[in-house]
Amino acid sequence: MxxxxxxxxxxxxxxxxxxxxxxxxxxxxxxxxxxxxxxxxxxxxxxxxxxxxxxxxxxxxxxxxxxxxxxxxxxxxxxxxxxxxxxxxxxxxxxxxxxxxxxxxxxxxxxxxxxxxxxxxxxxxxxxxxxxxxxxxxxxxxxxxxxxxxxxxxxxxxxxxxxxxxxxxxxxxxxxxxxxxxxxxxxxxxxxxxxxxxxxxxxxxxxxxxxxxxxxxxxxxxxxxxxxxxxxxxxxxxxxxxxxxxxxxxxxxxxxxxxxxxxxxxxxxxxxxxxxxxxxxxxxxxxxxxxxxxxxxxxxxxxxxxxxxxxxxxxxxxxENGWPTEPRVQLAIRRVDGTAVLRKTSDWPIPGTQWQKWYLDSNALTLSSSAIPTDGRITYDCLGDGVTFKSTPLPQEAEFTGNVKLKLFVSSATTDLDVFAVLRCFDPQGVEVHFIGAHEVVPVACGWLRASHRKLDLDRSREYLPYHCHDESQKLVPHQVYELDIEILPTSLVFPKGYQLAITIMGRDFNLNPQGRILHNDPQDRPIDEFGGAGTIFTGGEYQSYLLMPLIG
Structure with a gap:
C-alpha cells in the first residue's frame, strides 16, 4: 500500500x-x-x-x-x-x-x-x-x-x-x-x-x-x-x-x-x-x-x-454483483434477549403495517386497545419522574417495527411544558428490557416535545409521523388543555407473550443514563419558573390520549 x-x-x-x-x-x-x-x-x-x-x-x-x-x-x-x-x-x-x-x-x-x-x-x-x-x-x-x-x-x-x-x-x-x-x-x-x-x-x-x-x-x-x-x-x-x-x-x-x-x-x-x-x-x-x-x-x-x-x-x-436486486429496506428486528433477526422488505414504513392505538387511562394507569369512556386526569411534577402507563400482559407475541406517535392532551400550571416520552418493555416479572445503544444503554425508544412548539406542518405530517414547524413559540395559558402530537423515534422489537408495553411521560431525561451523552438539562433553556410546575395529563372521554404503535402482522 x-x-x-x-x-x-x-x-x-x-x-x-x-x-x-x-x-x-x-x-x-x-x-x-x-x-x-x-x-x-x-x-x-x-x-x-x-x-x-x-x-x-x-x-x-x-x-x-x-x-x-x-x-x-x-x-x-x-x-x-x-x-x-x-x-x-x-x-x-x-x-x-x-x-x-x-x-x-x-x-x-x-x-x-x-x-x-x-x-x-x-x-x-x-x-x-x-x-x-x-x-x-x-x-x-x-x-x-x-x-x-x-x-x-x-x-x-x-x-x-x-x-x-x-x-x-x-x-x-x-x-x-x-x-x-x-x-x-x-x-x-x-x-x-x-x-x-x-x-x-x-x-x-x-x-x-x-x-x-x-x-x-x-x-x-x-x-x-x-x-x-x-x-x-x-x-x-x-x-x-x-x-x-x-x-x-x-x-x-x-x-x-x-x-x-x-x-x-x-x-x-x-x-x-x-x-x-x-x-x-x-x-x-x-x-x-x-x-x-x-x-x-x-x-x-x-x-x-x-x-x-x-x-x-x-x-x-x-x-455486476446483484446489488440492485437487494430489497430496499433491511432491518434487524430486535428481540428482548439482545439478538436480532434480519428482515428484508420493499419500503418504509413496512408495507402492511397495522397502526394500532393504545389508549391511556389515567385512572388505572393502563394502556388499552379500546377507547376510554370515562374522563380522567393525573398530575405530575414537570421536572420529575412522571407517570407510566402499562398494557396488560400481551396474550400473544407481537412485533412493533416502525414510527411511533403519542397523542397527548395536557395542561401546565405555567406557560410551558417539556414532554419526555419513553417507550418501554417489561417482562412477566416486571423487569425492564434494555438494549445496547450506539453509545449507552437505551430503552425501546424515546421522543420529546416542548408544548409551546406543538404547531404542526400539516403538509409534511403523517398520521404516524408528526412534523413540527419549530418556527414560533406558542406559550401556554396556565391550566388550559392543549393537544400535542409527539414524535417517538423509529423502533423495532418483538414483544413475547406475557410481556407488557409501557409509555412513561416525564419531565426530564430517562434515568438509565444520568451521565449520558444525549441529555436536555440546560437551566437556561429550561428555567424552573417556567418548566418546573405541575403538569396534568387528560385521558378518556373527550380527551382520548393514545399511543400509536406499528404492529407487524
Whole structure:
C-alpha cells in the first residue's frame, strides 16, 4: 500500500486542505472512497477514543490483527488496510481549520460543505482515480455526506452515510424544541478544540511522524479567532431559522445512489436522520439498513464491511454483483434477549403495517386497545419522574417495527411544558428490557416535545409521523388543555407473550443514563419558573390520549 500523508487539496478561494491518500502499489485507475471530518486524520482510534477502542476490541479482537495491523485505524473512518487490497483508493481529509488543514473552523457550515465538494472533484481527476468517488464514514462524517451530496458533485457516484443526522434542529441539537446540551458541552472541547489546526496543547500524537496532529502551534488568542463558537450559536437559537437551514442537507436535491445505515439504539444523533434521509432524498437508487449494537462496531465488523464493499463495487466500478436486486429496506428486528433477526422488505414504513392505538387511562394507569369512556386526569411534577402507563400482559407475541406517535392532551400550571416520552418493555416479572445503544444503554425508544412548539406542518405530517414547524413559540395559558402530537423515534422489537408495553411521560431525561451523552438539562433553556410546575395529563372521554404503535402482522 502506498501512503501519501499531508497531500494538499487546493480550494477555489486560494486555501488548501490536507489529506492522506492510501492506494494500491500497482499503477492504475481505481475507485475512490473519501472520508471528510474534524476528528484528525492522523489521530489513531485507540489514542483518541480509548474506551470505545476497548469495547470494539472486546467484540472484534481481530480488528488490528490478521489482514490489518491497525496502524491507520481512525475513529469513524474506514480502515485502509481492509479496503486498499481490494482495489480502492482511500482519501481521508481534515476539514478546514482541523488537524493539518489551516483556516477558519466552522462546523457543518456551507463553506465546509463547499470544501468537501471541491475535495471530491479533486479526487475524481487524479491519475490514480477512475473518476468515481464514494463517500464513507460515521456520525459527523455521515452528516457531511448528506450535505455535500445535495450540491451534486459531478464525480460523486455513491455514498454510505452511517448513523448520521440530517436535520440540524430536529435530529441533532433541539429534540422536539428542547436543547440537547450535554453532548455538545463534552464534545466541543474533547473532540473539536483538541483537534483544531494550530492547537499546540493537543494531546494527540501522529504515530507515524511522532509530531502533533494539528500542525504548527498558533497563539491561543489566534486559535479563538480562527473558529466559530458553535456552542454559543446553538445556545442563542430557540427556533428554526436560516442558520439551522444552512446547516441542514437539502434532501430533495440528492440524486446519487445511497445506503443509509441507522442504529436502533442511536436516539438523538444516530437514528432519525438516516430514516428521514432515506425517505426524503431524491435518489432513485437508495437503501435503508437498521442495525443493533454500538455504532463503531457495526461499521467495522466483517459482515458490514462486506456489505459496504458490495455496494461500492457495483456503483464505483460497475461490478455486476446483484446489488440492485437487494430489497430496499433491511432491518434487524430486535428481540428482548439482545439478538436480532434480519428482515428484508420493499419500503418504509413496512408495507402492511397495522397502526394500532393504545389508549391511556389515567385512572388505572393502563394502556388499552379500546377507547376510554370515562374522563380522567393525573398530575405530575414537570421536572420529575412522571407517570407510566402499562398494557396488560400481551396474550400473544407481537412485533412493533416502525414510527411511533403519542397523542397527548395536557395542561401546565405555567406557560410551558417539556414532554419526555419513553417507550418501554417489561417482562412477566416486571423487569425492564434494555438494549445496547450506539453509545449507552437505551430503552425501546424515546421522543420529546416542548408544548409551546406543538404547531404542526400539516403538509409534511403523517398520521404516524408528526412534523413540527419549530418556527414560533406558542406559550401556554396556565391550566388550559392543549393537544400535542409527539414524535417517538423509529423502533423495532418483538414483544413475547406475557410481556407488557409501557409509555412513561416525564419531565426530564430517562434515568438509565444520568451521565449520558444525549441529555436536555440546560437551566437556561429550561428555567424552573417556567418548566418546573405541575403538569396534568387528560385521558378518556373527550380527551382520548393514545399511543400509536406499528404492529407487524
Amino acid at each position: 502506498i501512503v501519501e500523508k499531508n497531500t494538499p487539496i487546493p480550494m477555489s478561494d486560494g486555501s488548501h486542505l490536507m489529506c492522506n491518500v492510501f492506494r494500491p502499489p500497482v499503477a492504475g485507475h481505481y475507485p475512490v472512497i473519501m472520508s471528510f471530518g474534524v476528528y484528525g486524520k492522523d489521530v489513531h482510534f485507540e489514542d483518541g477514543f480509548h474506551p470505545q477502542w476497548q469495547k470494539l476490541k472486546a467484540v472484534y479482537p481481530e480488528i488490528d490483527q490478521g489482514d490489518s495491523s491497525g496502524e491507520y485505524l481512525r475513529w469513524e473512518v474506514p480502515d485502509p488496510e481492509r479496503w486498499v487490497p481490494d482495489g480502492f483508493v482511500l482519501v481521508v481529509v481534515d476539514s478546514r481549520g482541523s488537524g493539518m488543514s489551516p483556516g477558519y473552523l466552522d462546523l457543518y457550515s456551507p463553506r465546509e460543505t463547499q470544501d468537501y465538494y471541491e475535495a471530491i472533484e479533486w479526487a475524481g481527476v487524479q491519475s490514480w482515480s477512475n473518476g468515481k468517488v464514494g463517500l464513507s464514514g460515521i456520525s459527523y462524517l455521515a452528516i457531511k455526506q448528506w450535505q455535500v451530496a445535495a450540491l451534486q458533485p459531478p464525480h460523486l457516484a455513491a455514498m454510505i452515510p452511517w448513523e448520521g443526522a440530517v436535520d440540524h434542529y430536529r435530529d441533532l441539537l433541539r429534540h422536539g424544541g428542547i436543547l440537547s446540551n450535554s453532548f455538545t458541552q463534552a464534545w466541543w472541547p474533547r473532540q473539536i478544540l483538541v483537534n483544531q489546526h494550530g492547537n499546540g496543547q493537543t494531546t494527540h500524537i501522529d504515530r507515524q511522524t511522532q509530531g502533533i496532529t494539528t500542525g504548527e502551534p498558533l497563539p491561543v488568542e489566534q486559535l479563538k479567532g480562527n473558529r466559530a463558537d458553535y456552542p454559543a450559536e446553538i445556545a442563542k437559537r430557540f427556533l428554526w431559522d436560516a442558520w439551522f437551514s444552512d446547516h441542514t442537507a437539502k434532501l430533495e436535491r440528492i440524486t446519487v445512489p445511497l445506503l443509509s445505515a441507522a442504529n436502533w439504539g442511536g436516539a438523538g444523533i444516530h437514528l432519525r436522520g438516516n430514516f428521514c434521509g432515506y425517505s426524503g432524498s431524491g435518489s432513485a437508487e437508495k437503501w435503508l439498513f437498521a442495525h443493533i449494537g454500538t455504532h463503531y462496531e457495526s461499521f467495522y465488523l466483517p459482515h458490514y464491511v462486506a456489505i459496504q464493499k458490495r455496494f461500492f463495487n457495483h456503483y464505483l466500478r460497475g461490478e
